Amino acid sequence: MPVPVEALSRLFPLESLRQETREQLAREALVSEYQRGENVFEAGDLDDDTVYLLEGELRCNYPDGRSVAHIATAPHGRYSLNDAVPRRFTAKVVSGKAKVMRLDRRYLEKLITWDQLSRDDSYRHFGTAPGGNNWVFRLLRAPAFARLPTGNIEKMFQMFEPVTVKPSEVVMREGDTADYFYVVREGTASVSKYLDGAPQVVAYLREGDTFGEDALLSNLPRNATVRMMQGGKLMRLSREAFEAVLKPPMLSWVLPAEAARLVQSGAALLDVRMPEEHAQRAIDGSVNVPLYRLREDIDQVVPSGSRLVVYCNTGERSAAAAFVLKRLGYEVSALHGGLGAMLRLLANAPAA
Known part of the structure; x- marks a missing residue:
């Protein structure tokens, strides 16, 4: 459901942003409707959203028994619901229905940061044209x-x-x-x-x-x-x-023991070396897509959004692969120390 950009103009701190920044956020926003008795989120939930109530009324019920109203038309309604994660309370709809807007928390923070930085007189990279x-x-x-x-x-x-x-x-x-x-x-x-x-x-x-x-x-x-x-x-x-x-900050490295745990939990193990290297020696259960073919072939091997652990001989090709894969929407970690480190771990593992 689309949200009109005017709806963002009354919300804090979105009202202080440039019009084009609010327009961008309006395009990215996810708006949902809830019925009486439904929970927008529950105490303990882990999510990546900043949540605003656009219409209706919620009760914010804390585990200790406290209960606080959040009403869209009240003065406090211009603020987002508490962004603490895990969520500290359950937000339940108590009006006939409610309309809720969600924005990706990290993206919102980045756009606010850029919007403020680009106002400085010394900032060189702001585009004034539409x-x-x-x-x-x-x-x-x-x-x-x-x-x-x-x-x-x-x-x-x-x-x-x-x-x-x-x-x-x-x-x-x-x-x-x-x-x-x-x-x-x-x-x-x-x-x-x-x-x-x-x-x-x-x-x-x-x-x-x-x-x-x-x-x-x-x-x-x-x-x-x-x-x-x-x-x-x-x-x-x-x-x-x-x-x-x-x-x-863009590279997430894991040691061999953590990599093994991730694979046991369902992550795919991806070898980004050349096929000849993979054929010569590889970690059992790994799939091979060489770095230079990664953009073209990865979606034929592993569905987008999957959890991946990537490795090469030393970690350098893995670093490049992790960057590429993150841009393609995968959740990915690179194996620290490469193939040798993992083989040493497997060699020293106790027999089953």
Whole structure:
């Protein structure tokens, strides 16, 4: 159910945001209707939402017996329900019906942070033309950025270097040494790779899409060529800036024992080495999709949204794979120490 942007204008702190930021949040909001007696959430629930009551009345019932009213039309109705997680109370509908709006908590925090930072006179990257900040909204919505601390967002925008590009300009070439991480600010681009001895276009990029991180994370040469289709602008981070601001918070590492526990709990074990390496020696039960084919083939092997543990020989290719997979919507961890660490654990495990 869509929510009119005007509904956000009376809510705190959304009323202080720019109109275009509220419009973006209105597009992302999830609005649901509840009937009398239904619970919006229960005490102890774990979720990722900031919840606003748009219409109706709730009773917030605490485990200790306390009960507090939350009424959409009351002065306190402009505030979200308590964002503490786990939820501290059960929110039950006591009016005939209620309308509730949910926003992704992390995305909301990132947009508020960016909206405030971009008001500073020294801020260089705010687009004044209609749609001039769509690249920011898409960038911050990408799954790979979901757990990026808000402090790193400020650093990232401070370190961005704008680059003007021409139609047909090659921004990076397959086989080159990695130097920058890029975000498309304006324009479109094609991504091609040598497959079966000839270059083939494997993807297209638009505003807010990123590229160049694979080689920076894996310390390998570029695995694709990116050519602009339209002239436009890119934002880039140097290798040093990328490693300082983006690399640490975006990668979730697990030790072998934790990786084994995750796999036993249902996570898929993904080997991102070359097929020849996998055939020579691999962890039992793993599936193989080499890093360079990950974007094209992963959804044929593991459904989107699945929990994954990725590994390679040392961890470098795994780092690149984890970044790619997060952007594709997977919940993913990289095995610290790579194949050798896991094999040592299995070798030392007590016999069943």
